[in-house]
Amino acid sequence: MSSQPVLDVQKLKTYFYLEQELVAKAVDDVSFSVYPGETVAIVGESGSGKSITALSIMQLINKPGRIVEGSIHVKDKNLLNLKPKQMTAIRGNHIGMIFQEPMTALNPVFTIGNQITEMIRKHKKVSKQIAQLKAIELLRIVGIPRPEQIIKEYPHQLSGGMRQRVMIAMAISCEPELIIADEPTTALDVTIQAQILDLLLEMQQRYNMALLLITHDLGVVYEYTDKVIVMYGGQIVEQAPTKQLLSLTKHPYTKGLLSSLPKMDEDVERLGTIQGTVPAAYNFPVGCRFSTRCPFVMEKCKQTNPELLQNDTDHFVRCHLYEEGGESQ
Amino acid sequence: MTMLTKQQEALDEKRSIDEDVLVEVRNVKKYFSIKGGILQKTVGQLKAVDDVSFTIRKGETLGIVGESGSGKSTLGRVLIRLLDSTAGQIIFNQTDITNLRQRQIRPIREDMQMVFQDPFASLNSKMSIEQLIEEPLLVQGKLAKAARKEKVLEVLEKVGLRKDDLQKYPHEFSGGQRQRISIARALVLNPKFVICDEPVSALDVSIQAQVLNLMKDLQGDLGLTYLFIAHDLSVVKHISDRVAVMYLGRFAEIAPKKQLYEKALHPYTQALLSSIPTIDLNVGNAKKEKIKLEGDLPSPANPPSGCTFRTRCPKAHDRCAVDRPELLEIEKDHFVACHLYSEG
Numbered sequence A: 001m002s003s004q005p006v007l008d009v010q011k012l013k014t015y016f017y018l019e020q021e022l023v024a025k026a027v028d029d030v031s032f033s034v035y036p037g038e039t040v041a042i043v044g045e046s047g048s049g050k051s052i053t054a055l056s057i058m059q060l061i062n063k064p065g066r067i068v069e070g071s072i073h074v075k076d077k078n079l080l081n082l083k084p085k086q087m088t089a090i091r092g093n094h095i096g097m098i099f100q101e102p103m104t105a106l107n108p109v110f111t112i113g114n115q116i117t118e119m120i121r122k123h124k125k126v127s128k129q130i131a132q133l134k135a136i137e138l139l140r141i142v143g144i145p146r147p148e149q150i151i152k153e154y155p156h157q158l159s160g161g162m163r164q165r166v167m168i169a170m171a172i173s174c175e176p177e178l179i180i181a182d183e184p185t186t187a188l189d190v191t192i193q194a195q196i197l198d199l200l201l202e203m204q205q206r207y208n209m210a211l212l213l214i215t216h217d218l219g220v221v222y223e224y225t226d227k228v229i230v231m232y233g234g235q236i237v238e239q240a241p242t243k244q245l246l247s248l249t250k251h252p253y254t255k256g257l258l259s260s261l262p263k264m265d266e267d268v269e270r271l272g273t274i275q276g277t278v279p280a281a282y283n284f285p286v287g288c289r290f291s292t293r294c295p296f297v298m299e300k301c302k303q304t305n306p307e308l309l310q311n312d313t314d315h316f317v318r319c320h321l322y323e324e325g326g327e328s329q
Numbered sequence B: 001m002t003m004l005t006k007q008q009e010a011l012d013e014k015r016s017i018d019e020d021v022l023v024e025v026r027n028v029k030k031y032f033s034i035k036g037g038i039l040q041k042t043v044g045q046l047k048a049v050d051d052v053s054f055t056i057r058k059g060e061t062l063g064i065v066g067e068s069g070s071g072k073s074t075l076g077r078v079l080i081r082l083l084d085s086t087a088g089q090i091i092f093n094q095t096d097i098t099n100l101r102q103r104q105i106r107p108i109r110e111d112m113q114m115v116f117q118d119p120f121a122s123l124n125s126k127m128s129i130e131q132l133i134e135e136p137l138l139v140q141g142k143l144a145k146a147a148r149k150e151k152v153l154e155v156l157e158k159v160g161l162r163k164d165d166l167q168k169y170p171h172e173f174s175g176g177q178r179q180r181i182s183i184a185r186a187l188v189l190n191p192k193f194v195i196c197d198e199p200v201s202a203l204d205v206s207i208q209a210q211v212l213n214l215m216k217d218l219q220g221d222l223g224l225t226y227l228f229i230a231h232d233l234s235v236v237k238h239i240s241d242r243v244a245v246m247y248l249g250r251f252a253e254i255a256p257k258k259q260l261y262e263k264a265l266h267p268y269t270q271a272l273l274s275s276i277p278t279i280d281l282n283v284g285n286a287k288k289e290k291i292k293l294e295g296d297l298p299s300p301a302n303p304p305s306g307c308t309f310r311t312r313c314p315k316a317h318d319r320c321a322v323d324r325p326e327l328l329e330i331e332k333d334h335f336v337a338c339h340l341y342s343e344g
C-alpha cells in the first residue's frame, strides 16, 4: 500500500520493572503499521504481549511498567512526545479503543447517556442537548433498541452484548481513523460474538476506519481480517496477509497453534500440541524465545534470537529455518 | 392406562435390559427462588433447568453446549447431587439417587467426580500437590498411608505430572498444569463417571489441546464415562460421542455427534453452528451463508411463552408462541424440540 499509515509502531519496547530486579519484557522490539481502511489482527496466547502493545499505543501503561524505547506515529505525530493533554485529544479523535470487559471501561455510577455525552463533549464543543441527541443517534447506529430509554440506564442493567455495543458507540463517537479492539468478544457467547464482530466491520466500512483487532481466535482472524501479526514472548514471530499466513504458514509456533485447534470439518483422534508452557516475560530463554517448545529447535536457536525477516512478498518470519536469502524488514 | 404410564412402563422395561446405561435423568427440574423487596420474600422462580431427560451409556461422552446461563452447570451440579433437584429422577448405575441423604450418597459419590473450569479457584492454595491429590483418599478413609502414597504417585503419573511436583503448591503451576492436578484429584478414587464443567475454557489453545488429549487417553485407559460441558462447539465435537444443545434450561436437540454437526435440525443448533468463525481454506468451497440470530438470550426468570427460542428464531410461527414443543425422536437417537418437526 502506498498511502501513509494511520498507525506506525517502530521498535516498541514496554517493560515492567518488578521486585528483585526482575524485568518483564512484555513488549520487546515490536514494529508494524496499519493503513487506512485495513483490518489487522494481533493473535497470540495469553501473556504474549497483545494487550500491552495496545495499551502502549494508547499511552495507558502504569507503573511499574514503562515504554522504554521506540516510536508510535499517528499521522506525523510521535505519540511518545506528546503532553498528556495532547494525548487525550488523540484518544477519541484519532484512536478509539474497545476493551474485552466493557464493565471495567464503563463507569458503573453514571448512566449510559451521561458517559457518551461526556465523551462527545470532551472532544467537541457542543451543548448538552446536542450531545444527547448525538448519543441517541449513535446508539441507534450500533443497533440498540429503544435508545431514548437506554441512555437513562446504568451499565449493569445491560447484557454483555449491549454493553459492548455501547463501547463501540463511544469508540466511534468522534469518528476516529483507527479503532483498537482488545478481545472485544472473548467474554461473549458465540451468537452475540457474531453480532458484535459484524457491527464492528460495518462501522469500519461506514466510517472508513482502520481496525486493529486483538484476538486469540484464529477463526475470527480468518473471517474478519486482512493481515495478521502473530505474537509470542513479547515479539512478532510471523506476519502476513491473512489467507497467506493461514495457508502457507511458516513459523513453527503458528503451525503448532493451527494444529492444536479442534476442527469443525474433520475428525481427528488426537490434537496436535505444543509441548510445555509459555515462558514468563521476566525469564525468556536465551536465543529464540520459542526454543524451549519448538520441535525443530537447533543448536543456534539456543544461542541467538532470530530476527524478523521478509521471506516472501509481505510475509515476515522470525526463525532460523527461514534465514538464507531473507532480507531485513 | 394413560399414555404417560404406558410410556413410563416402556421406559422401565428398556432400562432393565439396558445395563450399559450408567446415568439416567428423567424430567429433572431445578428452580431457584428469586427474592425481592426488603423482606426478601420469594417473588418468582428462575427455571435454571426445566424438564430435562437423557441417558448416558457406559464409556460414552455426552457433550452439553449452550450459551452462558442456559443451565449447563446447574444440570451438572444437580446430577452429582451438589444441588437438590426441584423435580424429576436421577438414576446412577441402577440406583435411584434422587432422594438419598448426603450420608447415603457418600459411597456413590466416589463413583462420580467433577472437574471445574477455573483451575485457580478450585484448588486450595495452602495445600501441596501431594496433599491435594491425597485429600479425597483421606476423606474416604479406606487406604492406609503407604497405599495412599502409592495411589497418589500412580495418578500423578497418569496425568503427566512429575514426582518432584508433589511438594509444590498450586501457584507454582500454569493453568494447564493446574487442570491436570484437578483431574488427578478427580481420578484418585477410581470413579466411573466424571462431570467436566468447562475444563478447558480458561486455557490457551495449545494447552487446551494437551488437556483434551489427556482426557481422551484417560477415558480409554480407565473406561470412564464423561459428561462434558462447554460453550465451544469445536471442543465438544472433538471429545463427544453424542451432543445435547441447551437453551434456557431445556434441551433443544440431542443427537450422535456426526448427525448433530452435519445435519442439525433445530433452528437454534443451526444458528449456533453457523455463528462459529472457522478457517476454511478450500478454494472450491462457496462462502457459507450465515444464519445470524438477533437479540439477546431472554432471562430465565422470565422466559417467553411456548417455545422459549421463538423471540430469536428465524422460523417462528403462530403456534410457537402458544405450545411448548416436546423433545421428540425424529430419527434414531436424534431428538429435537421444535414444531417444525411435530404434527398438529
Ligand SMILES: Nc1ncnc2c1ncn2[C@@H]1O[C@H](COP(=O)(O)OP(=O)(O)OP(=O)(O)O)[C@@H](O)[C@H]1O
Pocket (backbone or CB within 6 Å): A016, A018, A024, A025, A026, A027, A044, A045, A046, A047, A048, A049, A050, A051, A052, A053, A063, A064, A065, A280, A281
Ligand atoms: N502490570 C504488570 N506487571 C508485571 N507484568 C505484567 C504486567 N502487565 C503485563 N505483564 C506481563 O506482560 C506480558 C504480556 O502481557 P499482556 O497482558 O500484554 O498479554 P496478552 O497477550 O494480552 O495476554 P491475555 O490474553 O492474557 O490478556 C505477560 O507476561 C504479563 O505477565
Ligand SMILES: Nc1ncnc2c1ncn2[C@@H]1O[C@H](COP(=O)(O)OP(=O)(O)O)[C@@H](O)[C@H]1O
Pocket (backbone or CB within 6 Å): B032, B033, B046, B047, B048, B066, B067, B068, B069, B070, B071, B072, B073, B074, B075, B300
Ligand atoms: N444459586 C443460584 N441462585 C440463583 N440463580 C442461579 C443460581 N445458580 C445459577 N443460577 C441461574 O441459573 C441459570 C443457569 O445457570 P448456570 O447453570 O450456571 O449456567 P451456565 O453454566 O450454562 O452458564 C442462570 O440464569 C443463573 O444465573
Ligand code: SF4
Pocket (backbone or CB within 6 Å): A252, A253, A288, A289, A290, A291, A292, A294, A295, A296, A297, A298, A301, A306, A318, A319, A320, A321
Ligand atoms: S528459531 Fe529455532 S527454535 Fe526458534 S522457531 Fe525457528 S527453529 Fe524453532
Ligand code: SF4
Pocket (backbone or CB within 6 Å): B266, B267, B268, B307, B308, B309, B310, B311, B313, B314, B315, B316, B317, B320, B325, B337, B338, B339, B340
Ligand atoms: S418451535 Fe417454533 S420458535 Fe421454536 S425453534 Fe421451532 S420454529 Fe423456532
Ligand SMILES: [Mg+2]
Pocket (backbone or CB within 6 Å): A050, A051, A182, A183
Ligand atoms: Mg489481553
Ligand SMILES: [Mg+2]
Pocket (backbone or CB within 6 Å): B072, B073
Ligand atoms: Mg457454567
